[in-house]
Amino acid sequence: MESSLQITAATPEAALLDLPWRTPLEEWPAEVLAALPRGISRHTVRFVRLGSRVFAVKETRDHYAFREYELLRRLGKLEVPCVVPVAVVTGRADDDGEPLESAIVTEHLSFSLPYRSVFSQSLRPDTATRLIDALAVLLVRLHLIGFYWGDVSLSNTLFRRDADRFAAYLVDAETGDLHRELTPGQRAYDLDLARTNIIGELFDLEAGELLDEDVDAIAIGDALVSRYDELWRALTDVESFSADERWRVDERIRRLNDLGFDVGELAIVTDFDGATVQIQPKVVDAGHHSRRLLRLTGLDVQDNQARRLLNDLDSWRAHADRLNDSEQLVAHDWLVHSFEPTIAAVPRSLRKKLEPAQLFHEILDHRWFLSQNEGRDIPMPEAAVSYVDQVLQHRPDEAMISKDDDEDHDLLLG
Amino acid sequence: MATVTFDHATRVYPGTERPAVDQLNLHIEDGEFLVLVGPSGCGKSTSLRMLAGLEDVNGGRILIGDRDVTDVQPKDRDIAMVFQNYALYPHMSVADNMGFALKIAGTPKAEIRQRVEEAAKILDLTEYLDRKPKALSGGQRQRVAMGRAIVRQPQVFLMDEPLSNLDAKLRVQTRTQIASLQRRLGVTTVYVTHDQTEALTMGDRIAVLKGGLLQQVGTPREMYDTPANVFVAGFIGSPAMNLGTFEVKDGAAQVGSAQIPLERNVIAGMTEADGGKLTVGFRPESLDVVPAGTPGSFQVETNLVEELGSDAFLYGSLKGGVVGELSAGDSDQLIVRIDPRNVPMKGEVINVAIKAGQAHVFSAATGNRLS
Known part of the structure; x- marks a missing residue:
């Protein structure tokens, strides 16, 4: 029976029709593929280039494809850093009419770094720590909105530079589930699985001699657990103090802001004689700095980049002696007179090497380094x-x- | 190894009133392969996750052996979840792929090697232990993934729809492999599926759930031969059982133009709530084609015949009845297994009678078994 190809997509991407859907993904010709590194997956995954964009195509059964598509959409709406689902392709068959597996298409996250390339670049001694911090933040954010991942691993995560840190993005939601709220058991299990998977992946890099011998895989896995616990406690713990220490409310909010979170709702309970106050954040939203920067300048960047840019905005404001002017107005001037000219000073051909906000951050670092060396203020x-x-x-x-050239890491299981 | 006991175990999701799992009582023997089966939303996965420690238990308790694990962290329960989505590490040998969790746990090297070798023997992987996963076939890779769970020597294996993302052929193969492996290992296993064929072919016993309530637990044979209620009767078996609700007059159910005699104790079990009706069920293979006019027989008009070589199934409708009054599964047709060498044409009417003792009778009001 002739089956008909169906593409389900929120925004139609006519170009998807040009892909060789009648061929098993494993046999797609090199000319449609984009040579990007792939993580360890039990499914066949390929990257394809369509015009200026790159998509990831994963073969799976249609039920799972639709499920993951829907989950990624919901996660996107909840503003969780994750890849954007583009389409589900069903009803595939080869030229003999033999049915082929369905596929889910997601947009490739530009400027993202798979863990293998981050580790093999051996950026700085603390790279692993910064990656683990990013993953802990992502996992806490997912758990706060009730998402149980079910298969946390470095392979299922992509990293983007975020000023002097990394930001982690979820790329595979196949095993996940969105709940109203997670139980302690779900969180503990997800975290334990994350630890096991990460250590396993690092063992694998070690076995492939892609990892520095000094790296202690188990310590890195353990670090994720302690970073996660620390952050979870900071965001959710109940704090008690006597009624004359009210400043501790503001202090708690500031601490959360420093961690990059806004407090949407804070429960404040006093005991019957009013001598003791208990506070507990009820709703926290990540992206404190990026939201503020977006509001002030329209720049949409990651949270630590935003923090860095906001700090520069503050010093620019002090330097320009405009502390009494409205913040919006100053921000606009900073954008026009500092941020944009700095980016424009980078030749267009080199600009695509890093995101603009990341470029600005690195130039700030470089300026500090120059100023230290030369003992004077260096203009941007x-x-x-x-x-x-x-x-x-x-x-x-x-x-x-x-x-x-590490070709063999997209091993399939079934 | 250990038994597993659900003792009035209840899970109510926050913000909902009806329990997702309601007072589940289930005792699983040491070494037993128990399958939890039911339609989506029946509570089977929730029950499994309660045992795994992923769902809170809001009432009752759960025991592994004699140990109450109701409030124990998942990783301290001595269970292993077997996943469908294992990925193998390409640079590590098969042995290291199987044993790495033990290495993380600080198990001495010699002991890891010993446990891995034991597991490999059971899994037929001994000669591949020092190779890379790349050298293995798809089925062998899957066994390596199973090996990861086996070397941990847990008290209980938990499997949640482990075959659901395999294609039909590999699913049947893996089904047999898992079942025979479980029997060789003798580790207590709880397995969740929505597929009743999987349940019938794999489980020592099957527990059918619906709406958070345990409907029946028993061996595949018991579930098939004596379903406890209309739901189990319709759910277990493929093709499904024919079921219909009919008036009872003079000690017989009025099926179309036929009277199906009922046993006295069945009639005695009827209550006012049944309103003089009973639900009668019979499997497609429980009918004989008989000459017209045979007492207790009724007429079926042929709509379609599905020929499977060894078998043939006739899909038809009851003559002299209302459409869909007597039907199998989700269809509005009834199904009769017929001789594949003597197949009626579409539109042809055949005369059938239920084989002696093969009718299932249920209360029209409660759906519970009366026969």
Whole structure:
């Protein structure tokens, strides 16, 4: 029987029709593929290039494809950092009419770094710590909204530079479930599985001699658990103090802001004689700094990048002696007179190596380094020129990290 | 190894009133393979997750052996969840892929090797232990993934729809493998599926759930031969049992133009709530094609015949009855197994009678078994 190909998508992508859906994904010709590194997956996964965009295609059974598509959409609406689902393709058959597996298509996250490339670049000694911090933040955010991941691993995560840290994105929601609220058992199990998977993945890098010998895989797995617990407690613990220590309410909120979270709702309970106060954050939203920067400047960047930019905005404001002007007005001027000219000072051909906010962050770092060396204030345009010359042009293009020669890591199970 | 006991175990999700699992009482023997089966939303996965420690238990308790684990953390329950989505590590040998969780737990090297070798023997992987996963076939890779759970030597294996993302062929193969492996290992196993065929072919016993309530637990044979209620009768068996609700007159159910005689104790079990009606069920293979006019027989008009070689199933409708009054499963047709060498044409009317002792009779009001 002739089956008919069906593409289910929120926004129609006519170009998807041009892909060779009548061929098993494993046999897709090189000319449609984009050479990007793949994580460890039990399914066949390929990256394809359509025009200027890159998509990830994963073969799976239709029920799972629709389920994951829907989950990713819901996670996106909840503003969780995750890949954007594009379409589900069903009703596939080869030229002999033999049915082929359905596929889910997601948009490739630009400027993202799979863990294998981050580790193999051996950026700084504390790279692992920063990756684990990012994953802990992601896991806490997912758990706060009631998402049970079911298969937390480095392979199911992508990392993006976020100022001097990383931000983690969920790329595989196949085993996940969205609940109203997670039980302690679900959180504990998810975290334990994360620890096991991460250590397993690092053992694997070790076995492949892709990891520095000094890296202690088990310590890194344990670090995730302690970072997660620390953050979870900071965000959810009940805090008690005597009624004359009310400043501790503001203190708690500031601490959460520092961690990058806004407090949407705070429960404050006093005991019967009013001598003791108990507070507990009830609703916390990640993205404190990015929301503030977006409101002030319209720049939509990751949270630590936003923190860095806001700090620069503050010092620019002090420097320009405009502490009494409205914040919005100053922010607009900072954007026009500092941020944009700095980015514009980077030659267009090199600009795609890093996201603009990341470029700005690195130029700020570079300026600090120059100022220290030369013992004077270096203006941003001068710092930008020096940065391009000494740093940027020697760096790889990170918009799309290309595939390493480690070909055999997309092993399939079934 | 251990028994598993659900003792009035109840799970109520926050914000809902009706329990997702309501007072579940179930005792699973040491070494037994128990399948939890039912339609989506019946509470089977929730029950499994309660045992795994992923769902809170809001009432009752859960025991593994004699140990009350109701409030024990998942990782301290000595259970292993077997997943459908294992990925193998490409740079590690098969042995390391199987044993890495033990290495994390700090198990001495010699003991890891010993446990891995034992598991490999059972899994037929001994000669591959020092190779990379790349050298293995799809089925072997799947066994390596099973090996990861086996080397941990848990008291209980938990499996939640482990075959659901395999294609039909591999599903049947893996089904047999898991069942025979479980028997060789003798580890108590709780297995969740929505597929009654999987349940019938794999389980020592099957527990059918619906709406959070345990409907019946028994061996596959018991579930098939003496379903405790209309739901189990319609759920277990493929093709499904024919079921219909009919008037009872003069000690017989009025099926179309036929009278199906009922046993006295069945009639005695009827209550006012039944309103003079009973639900009668019979499996497709429980009918004989008989000459017209045979007492207790009724007429079926042929709509379609599905020929399977060894068998043939006739899909038809009851003559002289209301459409859908007597039907199997979700269809509005009744199903008769017929001789594949003597197949009626579409539109042809055949005369059938229920084989002696093969009718199932249920209360029209409660759905509970009366026969």
